Amino acid sequence: xxxxxxxxxxxxxxxxxxxxxxxxxxxxxxxxxxxxxxxxxxxxxxxxxxxxxxxxxxxxxxxxxxxxxxxxxxxxxxxxxxxxxxxxxxxxxxxxxxxxxxxxxxxxxxxxxxxxxxxxxxxxxxxxxxxxxxxxxxxxxxxxxxxxxxxxxxxxxxxxxxxxxxxxxxxxxxxxxxxxxxxxxxxxxxxxxxxxxxxxxxxxxxxxxxxxxxxxxxxxxxxxxxxxxxxxxxxxxxxxxxxxxxxxxxxx
Ligand code: ADP
Numbered sequence: 453x454x455x456x457x458x459x460x461x462x463x464x465x466x467x468x469x470x471x472x473x474x475x476x477x478x479x480x481x482x483x484x485x486x487x488x489x490x491x492x493x494x495x496x497x498x499x500x501x502x503x504x505x506x507x508x509x510x511x512x513x514x515x516x517x518x519x520x521x522x523x524x525x526x527x528x529x530x531x532x533x534x535x536x537x538x539x540x541x542x543x544x545x546x547x548x549x550x551x552x553x554x555x556x557x558x559x560x561x562x563x564x565x566x567x568x569x570x571x572x573x574x575x576x577x578x579x580x581x582x583x584x585x586x587x588x589x590x591x592x593x594x595x596x597x598x599x600x601x602x603x604x605x606x607x608x609x610x611x612x613x614x615x616x617x618x619x620x621x622x623x624x625x626x627x628x629x630x631x632x633x634x635x636x637x638x639x640x641x642x643x644x645x646x647x648x649x650x651x652x653x654x655x656x657x658x659x660x661x662x663x664x665x666x667x668x669x670x671x672x673x674x675x676x677x678x679x680x681x682x683x684x685x686x687x688x689x690x691x692x693x694x695x696x697x698x699x700x701x702x703x704x
Contacts (some may be wrong), residue, residue, distance in 0.1 A: 453637045454480040454503060454605060459512035460662075461498055471662035472498045475512070478656060478665060482604075483635045487642055487652035491699065495663025496641040500607050503639060504530050516605060526554050529603035533610040535594035537582040543569065544578040547596045554601065561600060568596040572626065588619035592626070599634065606631075608640045612647065621680070624650055628676050645695045649688055650677050655695060659702035666702050669695065 456478040463470045473495040480486045488496050501507040502514050505521040505528070514521040516528065529550075537546045547565040551558055569575045572592040582590055591611065598606060612620040624647060631638055631651075642648050648655045652671055659666040673688055682688050 453482045453484075453517060454478075454639070455515040455518075456499075456503070457513050457515070459502060459509045459514060461495070461502060461507065461510050473502075474662035474664050476663070476665055478668075480637050480639060482637055485631055485638045485640070485651055485653045487640045487648035487655045488658060489642060489645060489648050489655060489695065489699065490658030490663070490666075491660050491702065492643075494658045494660035494702075496658060497609055498663070499658070500530070500609050500639060500641055503605070504528060504607050506530075526601055527604040529598035529601055529606050531594055531598050531606065531608045531611045533613050535582070535587075535590040537590055537593060537597075539582055542579050542581060543574065543585070543593050546582065546593055547600055549597060550601045565596065565600055568599055569593075571630075572596055586619075588615050588623065591615060591623065595623075595627075595630070599630065602634070603636055606634075606636045606638045608638065610641055610643065613643060620644075620647070621678075625676070625678060627651060632675070645692050645699070648695065649673075649691050650682075655691075657695065657698045657702065667698055 456476050459473060459476040461473045463472055476499065488499060490496055498507065502509055503521065505523045505525060544565055547568060548558060548561060551561045566575060566578065569578050572595065574589060574592055577585060612623055615623065628651060640651060649671055655669045655671060657666045658664065669691060671691060673682065673685065
């Protein structure tokens with residue numbers, strides 16, 4: 453479904469050129485959950501923006517469903533660290549925003565939006581404004597907004613990093629449920645090794661300067677997984693330890 457073929461991206465600024473990513477080869481199969489970890493500045497966000505079509509590669513190509521990515525697509529949704537809800541619109545109207553942007557009939561999607569909010573335990577809040585909700589609830593609204601367009605690909609850039617530990621754990625569990633239900637291909641960028649091991653089928657470790665694929669680890673632990681229940685599993689502890697070692701060693 454997602455294919456990166458020798459993808460490089462550089463940025464020029466006044467001090468010269470930064471090679472953010474170099475010769476990245478990566479595939480994510482339909483319905484696969486891939487986590488990308490690496491130190492700050494190793495090119496994780498750039499990688500996601502390339503897949504989202506928000507940024508063109510300097511060389512190489514990005515394909516989704518066999519077609520080159522030339523810009524944002526309706527079947528690819530992106531979730532950021534901050535929910536970025538429009539403060540003057542109700543929760544329901546925020547969820548329906550992509551429907552308006554893509555010029556789809558609002559009436560047909562209203563019921564689906566209510567169902568998504570219900571799935572996230574937020575239906576009672578559909579008339580509220582974003583500032584009346586907690587950070588975790590706002591991020592759930594943003595997740596509903598990503599799902600309203602029924603994406604085949606869901607890209608997430610540190611979506612839980614602004615939330616407290618328990619809310620992160622709750623949202624991680626919901627995300628696994630959504631992934632199973634929607635069968636979307638997910639690419640998650642995260643700082644958290646625990647989150648990567650909990651959620652992903654494969655974890656891609658990037659090394660910095662320039663950002664390159666250092667290793668790809670398979671996480672063959674049955675789903676659904678929970679840090680609470682599974683933290684003691686020796687295979688999970690071993691994978692987490694291995695990832696820690698890899699990240700410590702990839703100081704560039
Ligand atoms: P990460 O998400 O892993 O923290 P980024 O993808 O944000 O890393 O950045 C990778 C590198 O590319 C960094 O050195 C960063 O400074 C540089 N970079 C990213 N975006 C730009 C930009 N728009 N202009 C200049 N340099 C950039």
